[in-house]
Amino acid sequence: MNQTHASTHTWDRLAIGLSGLCLVHCVATTIFLAAMSAFGGLLGSHWVHEVGLTLAMTLGAFALGRGMLDHGFMMPSAVGGLGLGVMAGSLTLPHDGTEAAATMLGVLILALGHDLNRRGTSHPFGRR
DSSP states (O other), X not given: OOHHHHHHHHHHHHHHHHHHHXXXXXXXXXXXXXXXXXXXXXXXXXXXXXXXXXXXXXXXXXXXXXXXXXXXXXXXXXXXXXXXXXXXXXXXXXXTTHHHHHHHHHHHHHHHHHHHHHHHTTOTTSOO
């Protein structure tokens, strides 16, 4: 095989690879957009938010309560409870973007409560 033939072979392989990536991109984009349009109505349903809030409240009560028993600090549970309250209150807001903003704020406050809970277990004054 001469030098020119090897160079052409390399360029052809790169072009075939790029064509394959293009095909994967087109198929994946089509599948993704079809799935989004199919599940878009489902994800926006009110019951999905209620189920998600129920799961968050159950997990939050367990994790924050368990942390309070482990390290003895109430602050993480209070902050987490505030976050859950903001999330629950957001269900009463109109769907003009305020519900989403309030939910995100509640989620951030809840995450802060969980982070404080995690840090409480390593605090030197916490229970062992």
